[in-house]
Amino acid sequence: MNQENKEMNVSVFSDRVFAAAEAAGIAPAEICVAGSESFSVRVRGGKLEDYKVSDRFNLTLRGVSGGRIGTASTQALDEESIGMLIQGVKESAEVIETDEQDEILPPDEAYGAVCNHSEALRGVTAQDRIALAMRIDARLAAADARLTPGFTVVATSEETMTLKNTLGLDLSHSSNMIYAYASALAKDGDQAATGFKLLWGYSLEDVNAFDVADGCAQDALEKLGAGRMSSGARPVVIRNNAMADLLSTFCGVFSADNAQKGLSLLAGKEGETIASGCVTLVDDPLMPWGLGSAPFDREGAATMKKNIIENGKLITLLHNRKTAKAAGIRTTGNAAGAGHVSPSNLFIAPGEKDTQALLKEMGEGLYLTEVSGLHAGANAVSGDFSLLARGFEVLGGKAVRAVEQITVAGNFYQLLRDVMAVGSDLLFEGSPIGSPSVAVRSLNIAGE
Amino acid sequence: MISESICQQVLARALKLGGTFAEIFYEDSRNFGMSLRDGKIENAATSRPLGAGIRVYDGLRSIYVYTCDVTLSGLLRAADRAAAAVTDTKGSGRDVMLAETRFADRHPVRTPVLGVPAAERAAVLRAADRAARAVSPRISQVAAGLIAREQHVIIANSEGLYTGDVRTYTRLTCSAIASDGTENQTGMESPGARMGFELFETRVDPEEAGRKAAKTAVTMLDAPYCSAGEMPVVIAGGFGGVIFHEACGHSLEATSVEPGMSEFAGKLGQTIAAPCVTAIDDGTMENEWGSENIDDEGMPTTRLVLIENGVLKNYMIDRLNGLKMGMAPTGSGRRESYAFAPTSRMRNTFIAPGNDDEEEMIRTMGDGLYAAQMGGGSVNPATGEFNFSVREGYLVKDGRITSPVRGASLIGKGSEILMRIDRVGREMTMGQGMCGSRSGSVPTNVGQPTIRVSRLTVGGK
Numbered sequence: 001m002n003q004e005n006k007e008m009n010v011s012v013f014s015d016r017v018f019a020a021a022e023a024a025g026i027a028p029a030e031i032c033v034a035g036s037e038s039f040s041v042r043v044r045g046g047k048l049e050d051y052k053v054s055d056r057f058n059l060t061l062r063g064v065s066g067g068r069i070g071t072a073s074t075q076a077l078d079e080e081s082i083g084m085l086i087q088g089v090k091e092s093a094e095v096i097e098t099d100e101q102d103e104i105l106p107p108d109e110a111y112g113a114v115c116n117h118s119e120a121l122r123g124v125t126a127q128d129r130i131a132l133a134m135r136i137d138a139r140l141a142a143a144d145a146r147l148t149p150g151f152t153v154v155a156t157s158e159e160t161m162t163l164k165n166t167l168g169l170d171l172s173h174s175s176n177m178i179y180a181y182a183s184a185l186a187k188d189g190d191q192a193a194t195g196f197k198l199l200w201g202y203s204l205e206d207v208n209a210f211d212v213a214d215g216c217a218q219d220a221l222e223k224l225g226a227g228r229m230s231s232g233a234r235p236v237v238i239r240n241n242a243m244a245d246l247l248s249t250f251c252g253v254f255s256a257d258n259a260q261k262g263l264s265l266l267a268g269k270e271g272e273t274i275a276s277g278c279v280t281l282v283d284d285p286l287m288p289w290g291l292g293s294a295p296f297d298r299e300g301a302a303t304m305k306k307n308i309i310e311n312g313k314l315i316t317l318l319h320n321r322k323t324a325k326a327a328g329i330r331t332t333g334n335a336a337g338a339g340h341v342s343p344s345n346l347f348i349a350p351g352e353k354d355t356q357a358l359l360k361e362m363g364e365g366l367y368l369t370e371v372s373g374l375h376a377g378a379n380a381v382s383g384d385f386s387l388l389a390r391g392f393e394v395l396g397g398k399a400v401r402a403v404e405q406i407t408v409a410g411n412f413y414q415l416l417r418d419v420m421a422v423g424s425d426l427l428f429e430g431s432p433i434g435s436p437s438v439a440v441r442s443l444n445i446a447g448e
Numbered sequence: 449m450i451s452e453s454i455c456q457q458v459l460a461r462a463l464k465l466g467g468t469f470a471e472i473f474y475e476d477s478r479n480f481g482m483s484l485r486d487g488k489i490e491n492a493a494t495s496r497p498l499g500a501g502i503r504v505y506d507g508l509r510s511i512y513v514y515t516c517d518v519t520l521s522g523l524l525r526a527a528d529r530a531a532a533a534v535t536d537t538k539g540s541g542r543d544v545m546l547a548e549t550r551f552a553d554r555h556p557v558r559t560p561v562l563g564v565p566a567a568e569r570a571a572v573l574r575a576a577d578r579a580a581r582a583v584s585p586r587i588s589q590v591a592a593g594l595i596a597r598e599q600h601v602i603i604a605n606s607e608g609l610y611t612g613d614v615r616t617y618t619r620l621t622c623s624a625i626a627s628d629g630t631e632n633q634t635g636m637e638s639p640g641a642r643m644g645f646e647l648f649e650t651r652v653d654p655e656e657a658g659r660k661a662a663k664t665a666v667t668m669l670d671a672p673y674c675s676a677g678e679m680p681v682v683i684a685g686g687f688g689g690v691i692f693h694e695a696c697g698h699s700l701e702a703t704s705v706e707p708g709m710s711e712f713a714g715k716l717g718q719t720i721a722a723p724c725v726t727a728i729d730d731g732t733m734e735n736e737w738g739s740e741n742i743d744d745e746g747m748p749t750t751r752l753v754l755i756e757n758g759v760l761k762n763y764m765i766d767r768l769n770g771l772k773m774g775m776a777p778t779g780s781g782r783r784e785s786y787a788f789a790p791t792s793r794m795r796n797t798f799i800a801p802g803n804d805d806e807e808e809m810i811r812t813m814g815d816g817l818y819a820a821q822m823g824g825g826s827v828n829p830a831t832g833e834f835n836f837s838v839r840e841g842y843l844v845k846d847g848r849i850t851s852p853v854r855g856a857s858l859i860g861k862g863s864e865i866l867m868r869i870d871r872v873g874r875e876m877t878m879g880q881g882m883c884g885s886r887s888g889s890v891p892t893n894v895g896q897p898t899i900r901v902s903r904l905t906v907g908g909k
């Protein structure tokens with residue numbers, strides 16, 4: 001789309017909405033515009049199968065009417081939408097009963113600087129993306145006779161968030177990224193396993209075709225020959241990607257909003273030891289080139305780096321202005337909209353040991369490499385999880401045999417306390433939530 | 449909404465440099481969401497998603513461009529971007545002639561939610577909240593939500609189709625948390641239908657939903673952890689149908705069958721399930737959550753027998769995968785919104801009623817698990833590996849239900865569980881879900897009578 005044209009339209013439309021809001025007695029008012037553009041290609045069997053281009057935006061009006069804040073949003077910049085936004089805000093303000101809404105406030109004094117937008121990506125053409133996907137697919141096809149390449153996807157995306165209010169706030173942040181992933185099916189007799197590998201970054205060099213293809217092939221092939229494992233409680237080394245998945249699922253327990261509503265057991269536990277001494281959990285919105293980096297949050301508050309857990313001790317939960325006020329502290333800059341909070345770049349600080357050392361120290365147990373069904377088998381409120389898993393049986397300090405069709409069960413709160421060691425291999429796998437591998441005392445394995 | 453003549457111009461433009469097929473999916477929707485926590489209305493918001501997706505086939509390649517600039521110039525720009533990606537079937541372009549087709553509305557709506565006063569909408573949430581809290585003083589939190597969607601679509605394609613539909617959905621969600629101070633357990637009910645606010649007069653009692661969610665949470669708070677191992681499992685009807693949805697349904701979608709990433713690929717006409725199993729995917733059921741008039745490619749919806757007495761009869765097929773497979777589409781092309789190209793998806797998918805007695809199933813199962821309520825789950829269609837959580841489970845000892853157990857999950861492979869179903873009850877009930885796949889999140893019903901699986905791996909502690 002013609003970029004200039006769209007921006008002018010959004011800006012003219014915003015001014016008209018602000019004027020209509022003022023006329024309707026909505027003050028102060030805030031407009032948030034989230035815009036995104038993406039381009040992706042999908043290749044299979046040496047052929048370009050799918051080609052997708054998008055641009056979209058969403059405009060949200062929030063405003064105070066009768067002492068409460070109402071919200072309405074639209075993707076259409078027309079006359080009808082202006083009426084709908086104004087009526088929507090008034091109606092929603094009328095029915096809402098909670099006092100503690102996200103407030104609309106003037107800008108903070110200063111904002112941190114952070115960059116996760118690459119000019120280099122702008123020069124990447126459709127042909128570049130197709131060629132990269134083709135190279136990955138071809139490399140996979142030639143990798144091993146037992147392997148059938150699935151889809152290879154190369155995509156770029158660019159997002160811009162603009163936040164403006166009638167109290168002088170006017171902020172904007174843009175980010176972009178490129179990612180490439182491949183999937184493959186490995187078959188050997190009755191055995192079947194899928195492999196997957198994703199790389200991301202901010203230039204074509206960050207998504208090397210051979211690294212994606214070889215990673216995917218290895219992931220699929222090393223699962224072949226998998227057997228079951230006998231049931232029982234075992235020590236486990238959780239690989240970085242699987243630990244990041246668990247952390248993503250349970251990160252809501254660090255939300256002050258959840259805590260204040262009885263949905264997290266960490267309410268009021270600040271200052272207490274809630275995890276093993278080797279666990280430090282960081283939320284860093286100012287991390288250079290982080291996927292979740294941004295200088296301001298959804299309320300326009302300045303963001304900042306902080307330790308949520310430091311050497312096992314709970315330092316702070318994540319706050320927006322509303323939860324911070326209730327707790328008598330300052331916001332941590334984690335407002336996510338609609339009164340909720342969310343982390344930015346969230347990760348367990350890496351330790352010193354590599355995976356081999358973690359396995360060696362464990363001696364016998366499970367090297368857990370993959371968990372699935374997190375949206376169903378994990379209860380973010382109770383912390384309980386029981387998940388389909390894959391991994392390797394570890395004997396004599398070494399991964400000796402692939403394992404499938406097992407479940408691992410435990411409780412996230414307990415898991416934090418049971419961490420024995422934290423690895424050095426911090427990984428963000430296309431997500432702002434990352435982790436190194438960790439060794440834990442025990443999880444319950446259900447197999448044969 | 450956009451006219452026939454605009455669609456004609458846009459489709460012709462999309463095909464100006466070649467291409468074998470072009471389609472436009474235009475959407476102008478009204479969404480409403482309201483939520484209650486701590487006994488108070490916390491959020492209420494309307495939104496208006498609007499945009500169009502233009503799809504061009506370049507042989508068997510799909511080119512998809514979407515935008516929320518739906519002015520004529522915006523749509524033509526999107527068509528140009530799609531046209532520019534055509535490489536294999538370059539040509540000189542052609543005219544597109546459209547004729548309007550109207551389909552009968554099988555799913556009448558009486559009371560659009562947005563026409564109902566806000567206070568009345570809020571009253572539904574309050575009723576669920578009150579009823580849940582009345583179940584036990586140990587109910588520490590109740591979150592209730594009302595979700596309504598009115599999706600107006602126009603679908604036109606270069607084969608002359610110009611049609612439209614209005615899809616109206618209303619749903620209540622209620623989750624209750626029971627707490628004893630150190631532990632939390634949850635219960636959840638989310639009934640909905642393809643209809644308006646009359647849902648709460650004709651089908652759903654908000655108090656009943658609140659009570660049921662609270663009872664599950666309280667029951668689970670007192671339950672010990674389920675022990676792990678292989679055992680027979682009886683799965684109750686309603687949302688229990690998620691087991692078929694995940695373990696088998698996804699593997700019967702052309703999305704996974706066509707690329708050979710399904711364990712059921714190439715098995716039409718073969719026995720893939722026990723003879724007591726007949727399974728159906730039905731978009732025609734009046735006002736059901738997963739029902740349609742037309743799919744998102746403009747094809748009338750259908751009732752499709754997937755498995756008949758254990759034999760695989762049909763896959764669910766969308767237009768593009770149909771072309772690739774050389775098979776006719778089944779009205780199964782669905783998408784969340786204009787931001788997704790459609791692919792084959794489930795609608796109301798269920799195991800048909802059988803002849804077995806539910807009481808007998810438990811009496812003769814020996815030691816095992818009774819899954820009274822299932823949570824969600826997921827599956828890897830390529831290998832058939834699935835996992836589900838059991839939201840409310842009971843231990844069965846010597847053919848008798850003894851005590852509730854928490855934290856159970858069921859894992860296995862789709863092909864195995866289908867063969868191991870040895871009882872199918874007489875009364876089929878359904879539950880509502882949002883199903884996620886490549887074309888986004890779409891409303892689907894899952895369903896089944898109570899069934900028994902002779903052996904399953906149960907994960908627990």
